[in-house]
Amino acid sequence: MIAIKNLTVRLSGREVIKNINLEIAKGKTLVVMGLSGVGKSTLLRCIIGLMKPAEGAIYIGGKEITRLSYSDLDKVRKKIGMVFQSPALFDSLTIGENVAFGLREHTNFPEEEIQRIVAEKLAIVDLEGKENLMPSQLSGGMQKRASLARTIATNPEGILYDEPTSGLDPIMSNVINQLINNLKEQFGVTSIVVTHDLESAFMVGDEIAMLYQGEIVGKGSPQEFKRSTSPIVQQFIQGSIQGPIKV
């Protein structure tokens, strides 16, 4: 479903991502972990076409997207939703209008159907009946969940989640983890989840990969990842101050 081949990204002359390769099969979840500033959000921005890599190719459903025209890219974007690290809601629209946004852009559903879908998606993220509130009236975690509802409103085939549980309490984190798993199990959604949250990573990941200094330093099933012989992966999992990662 998603394949990344020899991807290199340069930002301000620095190679943030160095020749990485990743593949995510349809209906699977890949977790990408890594230290703050390592390039995880940058990687997701490339996959959704918001940023052009310096080198390499990104295939979504077999289509190479890094050199597409804007209108062709827009078609691919309808298939892939992104939950941004900061909620990125439209401040001047109600929560209901925010969630309805993609539906109004991409479908011709009648108003009643749009309202029904909005209510259904808000209920999934535990924001039932919050349609008429403005984003500024919601807590940070609620905004995050509203942005998730907006992403899932159009039933994308693939979802990129940028730290979906950061800033959420442990119970709400689990609601989101279960939502990620439900979308996979019920609808075969293919996902990439960027997170620092180990519990979440082990709960949702079919595979976990760690990005370090622009490269993939460890990749495997949650069990394989936990048993990784890479001292970098082990230091990260244990959160140790001592080790190859300099703090």
Ligand SMILES: Nc1ncnc2c1ncn2[C@@H]1O[C@H](COP(=O)(O)OP(=O)(O)OP(=O)(O)O)[C@@H](O)[C@H]1O
């Ligand atoms: N537009 C930009 N121009 C120049 N440098 C950038 C730009 N965007 C990001 N960077 C740099 O690229 C690196 C990777 O940033 P990125 O946001 O992808 O990290 P991250 O892994 O998502 O971090 P975090 O876990 O804190 O969200 C950082 O060093 C950042 O300063």
Ligand SMILES: [Mg+2]
């Ligand atoms: Mg980030």
